[in-house]
Amino acid sequence: MLGYSAIRTGYNMVSDPAAATAEEEFHQHVKSVSFSFEGPTGKYDRAQLQRGLQVYHEVCKACHGLTQVAFRDLADLGYAEGQVKTIAAEYNVPSLNPETGEAETRKGTAADKFPSPFANDIAAKAANNGAVPPDLSLMAKARHGGPEYIYSLLTGYQAQPEELVKKFPDSKTGPGLHYNPYFANLNLAMAPPLPVDDVETDRKAKDVSAFLMWAAEPKLENRHKSGIPALIFLILFTWLTYMSYQVIWADKKKH
Amino acid sequence: MSFPWANHYEPQHPFMRYMDEKLPLPRFIYNAIGGGYPVPRNLNYFWNFGVLSGAALMLQIVTGIVLAMHFAGNSALAFDSVEHIMRDVNSGWLMRYAHANGASMFFIVVYVHIFRGLFYASYKPPREVVWLLGIVIFLLMMATAFMGYVLPWGQMSFWGAKVITGLFGAIPVVGEPIQTWLLGGFSPDNAALNRFFSLHYLLPFVILGVVVLHVWALHLPGSSNPTGVPVKSEEDTVPFHPYYTAKDGFGLGVFLIVFAILVFFAPNFLGEPDNYIKANPMSTPANIVPEWYFWPFYAILRAFTFDFFFVPAKLLGVLAMFASILLLLFLPWIDTSPVRSGHYRPLFRKFFWFGLMPCIIVLGYCGGSHATNGVVLVSQLASVYYFAHFLIILPIVSRIERRCRCRTPSPKACLARLRPHNRGLEKNGSHYRFSGRPVLFGHARLLGHPHRLQYGV
């Protein structure tokens, strides 16, 4: 039966070879960027995270939520308590009117999480050409390439190559979509959030990618900080066990 | 337990004597993993991996219990509760990364443990029940790992659960009712998540129970060893404690170093990014892949692409996948060679290294890749080899190798046939001994008379 399946698969491969697709030919690997948090002793660059928060605040928050992150977590970025409160107050979070019980919004506090800009997915779709802007809290861990992917996506917008359209007329970028070779199917519903030919775009893209990495992995520094001593301890422990192993076996190994 | 020369437990302190009379737990431990259990002295590092599997199981149980204190087994809350663990629970990130990577480490050490069993034919009598219980443990581990992966309720959790529970749908007539009954619905949802949580908490303790049986069954004949020749006297063994506690302690240290590197410096290396996206029944991921330790079996599952007469391809795939594991239950009887260790089975060894091992690696690679026609074709060929290895090659090889022994005129010639590159065999009284360093692992005395090799049972 396996042989039967194998023969038919082989026959299909020859008789009906898989057609090349635009994705296979034009999709690009993430650009490589160096970030301060890489490597076993990597740390976040506080100033970069603050600039990244600024970019999120000015641009991305219009469409993307960050609903796993609480404003109080921003203390990690080096903000004082007062500054955290000020930032939180710039966001409106859903609440209930204490007198009437009606739904309303109020200013955020340090204990709140970053709200989602849309009440629900239907509202999000209606405002974005039918696509839902995903929550960004875990984006830096939810794609291959992580922060480098976000950076590549933000700086990767370009005109669709002529050859692509010539070779794959069906893959022409549709209305409301934007060509970006870093996106899995090459065309996405997000218009370039950062201007394509601005000198600042590269830096902003890098900063917001670093910020989103922090948002996805806020404990990275704790992890690196405890990992080094843990490893040193384990190496010493292993060395000691090796020495006792040698001592204990000394009389048996002579044979 | 089973060796006449085993050390005897003799409590010194009055309290220990009292204990020994009322609840002889110290005696039990002494005989199981203390000075009272004689172990062959020539074991190599492959024999560390049973203890390492036990250590990995304990790590999973401890970290898992802590996670369960903060986890919410509800489809609306599960994903966020995992993020709560990662962000707000003290050292929650450590517990979660340790548990997730601990599962991978568990499979790594168990795979090495099984590899040891296959190469040294540890599955042969008198240890066949040890082997059977090992397969039971392996099946339970797979079920536990699968259900654990569903709990964080990410995209891969959901779609993995959907694909795997969908396999029951392949069974004719009763399949779909069974699937609905197992899931508590037509598709994985809160009911399924909740029962998976319940079972994921239960099964590790069942595994623990079977591990106790596994070790108990092992302690009757005692451990095998790299030569495959049974130990004959006290000279061939050492007490488990302190000799193997020390050696296993060193192995445990190396294990923990690898584990710590993963947890602290590459915690998401073995994971699938899609599982950081909340489960969404409306959006199918481009490539649904299980965790790496299921890849070879997943490749066999996907190798059946065409219905065969009336049998649907999906059913064939399911049957083959289960057969690929259940087949191992019959190994003690499939492999009839009286020689145990792969070191003394030149033909077996060739098929093992150049057939079975590459085949499993190729299957693993195919199971983790996108199923293009090319990948499917390769996994089909590898699956054919996998089954052929156990059902055709191994029975034949184990018979041919036996015949080779019968035709040799003297023990010396026989040994030379079995290990042609062995030189330096000397007659020493009634025993043959090796001079120089011809023995790969361990200790020449165990080899003793070459006839013991032939009947190495």
Ligand code: HEM
């Ligand atoms: C939870 C997982 C497991 C644990 C904790 C475990 C534990 C152990 C321990 C402590 C030993 C004795 C030390 C050694 O020989 O390495 C052992 C031996 C053995 N195990 Fe396992 N095991 C597990 C899974 C398995 C599986 C999945 C298999 C095979 C399918 C298996 C097959 C064997 C065999 C055949 C032996 C005897 C080996 C010999 O003496 O040569 N075990 N196991």
